[in-house]
Structure formats: C-alpha cells, structure tokens
Amino acid sequence: MRQTAPLAADTRPWRDAGATPFLRIQGVGKAFGMFTAVDDVTLDIHRGELFCLLGASGCGKSTLLRMLAGFETPSAGRILLDGQDMSAVPPHRRPTNMMFQSYALFPHMTVERNVMYGLLREGLGRAAARERAREMLRLVKLDGFGARKPHQLSGGQRQRVALARALVKQPKLLLLDEPLGALDKKLREETQFELVRIQETLGTTFIVVTHDQEEAMTIATRIGIMRDGRIVQVGEPREIYEAPDTRFVADFIGSVNLFEGRVDVAAGDGMRVVTQDLGPVTLRHVPGLTAGQTVWVALRPERLALGHSEPDTPNRFRALVEDVGYMGQLSVYRLRLPGGRLVQATLSSRAMDDAPISWDDEVWVSFAPAAGRVLTQ
Amino acid sequence: MKRGWILPVLAGLGFVFLYAPIVALVVFSFNESRLVTVWAGFSTRWYVALVNDRQILQAAWVSLQVAVASATLATVLGVLAAFVLARLGRFRGRLLLTGMTAAPLVMPEVITGLSLLLLFVAMEGVLGWPGGRGMTTLIIAHTTFCLAFVAVIAQSRLRDMDDSLEEAARDLGAGPVRVFFDITLPVIAPALVAGWLLAFTLSLDDLVIASFVSGPGASTLPMVVFSKVRLGVSPDVNALATIIIAVVAVSIAIAGVILYRQARRRDQGG
Numbered sequence: 237m238r239q240t241a242p243l244a245a246d247t248r249p250w251r252d253a254g255a256t257p258f259l260r261i262q263g264v265g266k267a268f269g270m271f272t273a274v275d276d277v278t279l280d281i282h283r284g285e286l287f288c289l290l291g292a293s294g295c296g297k298s299t300l301l302r303m304l305a306g307f308e309t310p311s312a313g314r315i316l317l318d319g320q321d322m323s324a325v326p327p328h329r330r331p332t333n334m335m336f337q338s339y340a341l342f343p344h345m346t347v348e349r350n351v352m353y354g355l356l357r358e359g360l361g362r363a364a365a366r367e368r369a370r371e372m373l374r375l376v377k378l379d380g381f382g383a384r385k386p387h388q389l390s391g392g393q394r395q396r397v398a399l400a401r402a403l404v405k406q407p408k409l410l411l412l413d414e415p416l417g418a419l420d421k422k423l424r425e426e427t428q429f430e431l432v433r434i435q436e437t438l439g440t441t442f443i444v445v446t447h448d449q450e451e452a453m454t455i456a457t458r459i460g461i462m463r464d465g466r467i468v469q470v471g472e473p474r475e476i477y478e479a480p481d482t483r484f485v486a487d488f489i490g491s492v493n494l495f496e497g498r499v500d501v502a503a504g505d506g507m508r509v510v511t512q513d514l515g516p517v518t519l520r521h522v523p524g525l526t527a528g529q530t531v532w533v534a535l536r537p538e539r540l541a542l543g544h545s546e547p548d549t550p551n552r553f554r555a556l557v558e559d560v561g562y563m564g565q566l567s568v569y570r571l572r573l574p575g576g577r578l579v580q581a582t583l584s585s586r587a588m589d590d591a592p593i594s595w596d597d598e599v600w601v602s603f604a605p606a607a608g609r610v611l612t613q
Numbered sequence: 614m615k616r617g618w619i620l621p622v623l624a625g626l627g628f629v630f631l632y633a634p635i636v637a638l639v640v641f642s643f644n645e646s647r648l649v650t651v652w653a654g655f656s657t658r659w660y661v662a663l664v665n666d667r668q669i670l671q672a673a674w675v676s677l678q679v680a681v682a683s684a685t686l687a688t689v690l691g692v693l694a695a696f697v698l699a700r701l702g703r704f705r706g707r708l709l710l711t712g713m714t715a716a717p718l719v720m721p722e723v724i725t726g727l728s729l730l731l732l733f734v735a736m737e738g739v740l741g742w743p744g745g746r747g748m749t750t751l752i753i754a755h756t757t758f759c760l761a762f763v764a765v766i767a768q769s770r771l772r773d774m775d776d777s778l779e780e781a782a783r784d785l786g787a788g789p790v791r792v793f794f795d796i797t798l799p800v801i802a803p804a805l806v807a808g809w810l811l812a813f814t815l816s817l818d819d820l821v822i823a824s825f826v827s828g829p830g831a832s833t834l835p836m837v838v839f840s841k842v843r844l845g846v847s848p849d850v851n852a853l854a855t856i857i858i859a860v861v862a863v864s865i866a867i868a869g870v871i872l873y874r875q876a877r878r879r880d881q882g883g
Contacts, residue, residue: 305780305784306784307780307783326783327780327783327784328784328785328786328787328788329786333784333785334780334781334784336777336780336781337777340775340777340778340781342778342781342782342796343778343800344800344802353782353785353787353795354785354786357787357791358786401781401785402784405785405786
C-alpha cells in the first residue's frame with residue numbers, strides 16, 4: 237500500500253493538539269418545536285480547511301450551516317469564530333458568507349452588480365467595488381460576462397457567479413450549501429477540482445455541506461459525518477474510509493461487507509473472530525476487546541482477492557460467482573458463500589486478464605489479516 | 614391527435630357568448646342614428662358629442678383621479694399586508710389579518726359600500742373628518758376593496774420567490790430594510806405593476822360602492838352613465854362605453870403580458 241508522504245505539521249493543524257481552532261462549535265443544538273434538527277454538536281475547524289459536512293438529507297447538516305451563517309439561532313451551545321462569540325451577531329454583520337444551493341443570484345441585477353452588491357454594502361466606492369468584482373470574476377473564469385443577467389447564463393456559469401459573489405468580500409469563513417448539487421455529473425467532477433483550486437489560491441476556510449460522499453472524499457481536508465443531528469465521525473477522507481468507527485460510517489462511505497461475529501482469542505499480535513457467515517477469521521489485534529464480545533468485521537470490496545487456486549492465507553473461503561459487473565477499469569463481483577450470504581468484491585479489470593473469472597465459477601476468496609476492520613458498534 | 618370539429622365549435626360558441634354583447638356595443642357606438650337599435654350608417658358623431666359633454670368629461674376626470682390614487686394607495690398597503698403575511702410567520706392576529714385582507718374579495722359590494730358609508734358618517738360625527746362625502750371618501754373606499762386584490766397577487770408572488778434571495782442579501786451585509794428595497798421590491802415589481810393595473814380598472818368600473826360613498830360634485834363615470842341610462846339609452850353612452858372598454862382592455866393586456874413574461878423568465882431559472 238502506498239503511503240502519502242508525511243506533510244509538515246502546520247499544513248494539517250487538526251493533527252496538532254496544541255493548535256488553536258479557527259472555528260469552535262461548542263455543544264450546539266437546534267430544535268424546531270418537538271423536532272431536534274441538530275443535537276449537541278461539538279466541532280473544531282482550523283484556518284484554511286476545506287471541511288465537508290456529509291450526511292443524508294434531513295441529518296441536520298444544512299441547519300448547522302445556517303446557524304453558522306446566522307439564519308438560525310442555536311437553541312443550545314455557542315459558536316466562536318476567531319475567538320469571537322457569534323450568538324448575538326445578525327447575519328449581515330457576520331464575517332462569513334454563504335453560497336446557496338439555489339445560488340440565489342439577484343435576477344434583476346447583472347452579474348457584475350451581483351458580485352458588487354456585498355462590497356457596496358460594506359461602504360466601498362463604486363469604482364473600487366467594480367474593480368474587485370471584475371478581479372473575482374476573472375478568478376472564476378467569467379471575465380466578459382459581467383453585463384449579463386443571471387437568466388442568460390448556463391447552470392455552471394451561475395454556480396461560478398454565486399461563488400464569486402460569496403468570495404468577493406473576503407470572508408473569514410465561506411459556507412457552501414451543496415455547491416455542486418445542481419450540476420450534471422461531468423461538470424460536477426470538473427468543478428470539484430476548480431473549487432479546490434480557488435480555495436487553495438485564496439486560503440479561505442470553506443465549510444461545504446454535501447450529501448455526495450464521492451464529492452466529500454475528493455475535495456475535503458476533513459469530513460464530518462452527520463446522522464440524526466449528531467456528528468458521528470470526524471476525520472481525513474482516508475481515515476474515514478479506511479478506519480470507520482461504526483457500521484453506519486463504514487456503510488455510508490463506499491461499499492462494505494459486514495460480518496457479525498464474536499471475539500474468540502487474542503493470540504500474539506493477531507486475534508480471532510468467529511463469524512456466522514465466514515467461520516473463524518484471523519485479524520490484526522485490536523486492543524480493548526474481551527473474549528465473547530459481539531463485533532462486526534468490515535471488509536472493503538477491493539480488499540478481497542479472488543483466485544482459481546487455493547491461496548496461502550488463513551482467511552480463505554469458497555464462493556460461487558453469481559454476477560459480474562464490468563465497469564471499465566474495475567469489475568464488481570457478487571459472490572455467494574456456501575451459507576447463502578452475498579459478498580461483494582471489486583477487482584481491477586486488468587488483473588483478471590490472465591485468469592478470467594466468470595459467472596458460475598467456484599472461486600477462492602481471501603483477505604489479509606490487516607484488511608479487515610473490527611467494529612464494536 | 615386529430616382535433617375534430619367539436620372543440621373549435623364549442624370554443625366559437627364560448628367566444629360569441631362572451632364577446633357578442635361587447636361587439637354589438639362597439640358597432641352601435643359608430644351608428645349614425647339617434648335610435649340605438651337601428652343601424653343608419655357609420656358615424657363618429659356620438660364621440661364628438663361626448664367630447665362636448667361637460668358632465669361626462671367632469672365625471673371621467675373624477676374617475677381617473679380616484680382610480681390612480683386608490684390603485685397607488687392599495688398597492689402600497691397591499692404589499693405591506695402581503696409581506697407581513699408571507700414573511701413574518703406566525704404572530705398574534707395573523708388569521709384575523711388574513712381574513713380581513715381577503716374579505717372584500719367575497720363581500721357583496723352593497724355591504725362593503727353600506728358599511729363604509731356608516732363608518733364615514735360616524736367618523737364625521739366623532740372626528741369631524743372627512744368633511745362630507747366626495748373624492749376623499751371615494752378614494753378611501755376604493756383603496757379598501759382594491760387592496761385585497763393587490764395583496765393576493767403580491768402574496769402569491771412572495772411565496773413563489775426564493776427565500777434565499779433575501780437571505781443572500783442579508784448575508785452580503787444588507788440590513789432588513791435595505792433587503793426589502795434592494796431585493797424584495799424589485800423582484801416582485803412586475804406583480805405590483807399588474808396589481809396596480811388591476812386595482813385601477815376595478816376602481817374605474819365600480820358603481821355600487823361609489824354610489825354609497827360619493828357625494829355631490831364627485832360623480833364617477835359609471836355613476837353618470839347609470840343615471841343617463843335610467844332616462845333612456847342614448848348612443849353617446851355607447852361611445853363612452855367603447856372608450857372605457859378600450860382603456861380597461863389595454864390595462865388588463867399590459868398586466869397579463871407583464872405576468873406572463875415574468876413567469877417565463879422564472880421558468881428559465883432567472
């Protein structure tokens with residue numbers, strides 16, 4: 237496995253316990269009548285981060301973002317931005333700006349007037365505001381579009397105007413609500429990198445709300461996964477994917493095969509878990525587990541190896557190929573275990589060139605002890 | 614799909630039913646004869662007679678002033694009422710305000726007129742204002758019932774409007790009042806123009822309420838026409854009616870075009 241090169245500590249301040257966070261969300265909650273939208277969220281975000289709040293619709297991520305912008309008042313807790321309590325600050329006095337999911341471009345103003353609007357409210361002169369607006373439109377590659385009205389632009393162009401308008405006041409914190417949600421797939425992928433480029437150019441702290449896990453994985457420095465108003469795990473994309481804390485996170489990010497089992501014995505630096513579907517499997521030792529405890533073994537599909545001949549590893553099983561999905565560079569295999577359980581495996585299509593595996597083949601499935609992650613909840 | 618002949622025929626009958634009386638009126642307004650129902654050749658003499666009729670010109674002037682004033686007042690008040698109802702969420706008395714704003718839409722005009730008359734008489738007794746009935750009372754009365762129409766149009770437009778437009782403006786540093794004048798008002802402006810035109814025509818058309826609240830010297834055009842017709846229909850009334858129809862039709866057409874263009878722009882996602 238290729239390790240990413242270790243970066244200097246100052247580029248990943250969240251790894252440094254002594255660093256002072258830029259934005260501190262402390263025990264923040266929001267209730268609408270009987271419904272709790274956000275429940276006791278505590279989160280620290282550092283300067284220059286591109287933090288993604290990821291979750292299914294209705295998980296409270298947008299409400300949290302709206303509290304940061306000032307459109308909702310927290311029912312509990314407080315929000316500190318750069319050491320300053322934001323609770324009593326109305327939205328138009330906050331050093332934050334927001335990019336709305338609908339873009340919310342003012343339909344009666346030209347693109348340039350849209351971008352200038354925030355600067356004029358700040359008291360900046362018309363000429364200076366126009367200059368700054370043009371500069372910002374150049375950054376989002378829209379120079380020459382200033383005189384158009386929003387309805388004369390394509391969806392992608394509107395998205396960039398919205399971004400320029402939110403960035404032009406140089407906010408301390410930029411809040412983005414599903415910034416790529418309204419774009420089609422192809423454009424979305426291009427725009428992801430564009431967004432990261434702009435964020436790195438300006439060094440502004442971004443908080444992005446999204447329900448698209450691929451998008452979050454691609455752009456984020458860190459991801460906070462939300463469920464039912466709570467943050468369930470915070471981590472770098474790689475951490476979240478490779479080391480999920482819970483079955484929910486493992487299943488929410490990417491696909492996963494989960495096997496329920498009991499801890500049998502811990503032997504040396506390895507341990508054994510007896511699962512219902514696979515029988516005993518050998519895994520890396522996890523501290524803090526007791527014999528007999530119920531655990532779940534999470535196996536990513538790409539961590540499974542398939543072969544016609546019996547492999548030399550303790551974790552090997554027979555399975556029947558039930559379905560093969562060819563997806564170009566990858567192939568997805570659906571395998572039926574003797575007990576009837578379905579397992580998913582993903583292999584590089586090239587790896588299969590020599591010994592193709594096809595429908596109804598009896599194959600060996602195997603995985604290394606380090607490939608499985610043991611989850612307790 | 615084959616359309617067949619039934620649909621065009623039914624549509625034709627509908628048009629005849631709706632427009633035949635108006636067409637007849639317009640045609641006979643160009644009648645040479647003094648007898649309203651006998652065609653005696655084309656002439657514009659009744660239009661000339663109209664222009665020389667001081668009473669009618671006077672009434673037209675009153676009607677125009679009342680219509681412009683009450684449409685303007687109704688638009689201002691209607692927007693405020695609509696804004697409160699569409700944006701302020703729940704508050705004490707919301708239901709009452711909703712009901713009272715919509716009441717003139719369903720209230721028989723006779724009752725509206727009578728209640729306003731009683732109010733004006735009582736107010737004069739207590740406050741000494743408005744001194745007698747005339748233009749002022751007419752404007753107040755017409756504002757009251759036109760307000761309902763403006764409020765309904767403005768409210769539906771405010772509901773359609775993306776809330777995040779106003780939030781975006783606040784986010785960019787505009788205070789609530791600034792947001793209203795910079796964003797809300799311009800965005801709903803086309804609906805307000807349409808509302809104003811509708812209020813204008815409603816005020817111009819009204820006979821019943823005007824009859825209750827108007828006083829001597831402030832007869833509106835419909836009042837004069839009505840009193841003339843009671844003495845027998847004369848062809849100059851046809852000519853007058855034709856002009857009124859033209860004015861009203863043009864206003865409504867403008868309002869329609871504005872609302873249509875706005876809806877189309879919205880569909881394009883502007």
